[in-house]
Amino acid sequence: MYKVLVVDDSAFMRQLIKSFLDSTGKFVVTVAQTPLIALDRIRKFKFDVITIDYEMPYMNGVELIKKIKEITDTKILMISAYTRPGAYTTFEALSAGAFDYILKPSSEEELEEFKYELIKKLTAVCEECKKENTSKVHKLPAAIGGKILLEDSIVERVRLARVIGIGISTGGPPVLEKMFRSLKEDFPIPILVVQHMPPNFTKPFADRLATIASKCIKEASDMEEIKVGCIYIAKGGYHLAVEEINGKLYTRVLDLEKIRSHKPSADILFSSIAEACGKASVGIVMTGMGSDGSGGILEMRKKGALTIAQDEKSCVVFGMPKAAIEKGAIELVLSPDQIVELLNRV
CATH class of the missing domain: 3.40.50.180 (Methylesterase CheB, C-terminal domain)
Known part of the structure; x- marks a missing residue:
């Protein structure tokens, strides 16, 4: 089981992400509604991956990523807005240390795509982190x-x-x-x-x-x-x-x-x-x-x-x-x- 911390000030998004990840049987999900709570939990517990929203109280997602990187090297997935301003913010997050991003659903029709991308990306990065470093396939x-x-x-x-x-x-x-x-x-x-x-x-x-x-x-x-x-x-x-x-x-x-x-x-x-x-x-x-x-x-x-x-x-x-x-x-x-x-x- 992979341990995930979901950081989002929206109760709806926290519950949505948690329910999607719970449905796979692969993840144990902890939630945090503010960056300050998230930082406290990161100091106390070890997570395999963290998802972060951008717009939050006290500090934005990019600032939080920088704070997290001072504490741990845990992989971070940014939840991004599907807009051009959201794009610029996303690149700041990637530059600050997020490994990737996923687009926040803006309609009910986009929920299935969001669920698919969320599970795929978190599973892939968790499996990558858990792999042994003795890979054979690339030793040409x-x-x-x-x-x-x-x-x-x-x-x-x-x-x-x-x-x-x-x-x-x-x-x-x-x-x-x-x-x-x-x-x-x-x-x-x-x-x-x-x-x-x-x-x-x-x-x-x-x-x-x-x-x-x-x-x-x-x-x-x-x-x-x-x-x-x-x-x-x-x-x-x-x-x-x-x-x-x-x-x-x-x-x-x-x-x-x-x-x-x-x-x-x-x-x-x-x-x-x-x-x-x-x-x-x-x-x-x-x-x-x-x-x-x-x-x-x-x-x-x-x-x-x-x-x-x-x-x-x-x-x-x-x-x-x-x-x-x-x-x-x-x-x-x-x-x-x-x-x-x-x-x-x-």
Whole structure:
């Protein structure tokens, strides 16, 4: 049984979350109606995960996250409003230490989706925390350690890439912030990113990244010529793909069906890169639940592209990299710092 602390000043939301989690038989739920009560309980008891609302008396959710992180490293899930201001607040929470967020239901129709996402995310992060550190699946001999970054042949393959694709989900925003901030100013290869996010969140996220990293970072629009050194974030609620037209690469923003419940989907992005660029590309699958990206990045590897997975130790949830590795789609397993080190040698 996993121990969960639910912090929310709304009696309705406290009871709703508790009832959803109780129904699984996996969780023991404690509730706190104010941040002060929550901090008292965190000092006295050990929890596997904590859910936090933003609007609360005495201090907001971001301030509470910072206080909690001074006491414990327990994983924190932010309950976010489905609005553009809510998006900016969510990114502050992720930067402060929340591992992920979930959108608060605004209607009765959204309750089932909220329940599904809540249980899925809490279960995944609790299982990840309880796992033994002796994983076997990601130990690819050629990929372990920093020595691989010294191989000129690997650097040359990155240098020849026309585009880099990244698929990332749970735990992604802080990782991307750090990576893009550390990427050298004149990095020339365009990067396309599928970060699982709802529609109102991707534009604020791209704007935040652009400000933090001081780089050309934007939410992708349809039929935009892909420019040297720019980073394109997939638009929430749409798929992002690459298309070659008359020798030039363009972004495609596609309103197609969800792939494995995702829209945008990393599989769509990776498959399109395999088709448009072949071996002149790099695919990177990073922290996240599920298996999105594993099929598409396998297509990239079959075309000769360099394929990379984030290492288990640095992932919030190892699901997406693990699925790609198990499919035989991955050539290198690296930490985010090692990935940046490799890119900066181009």
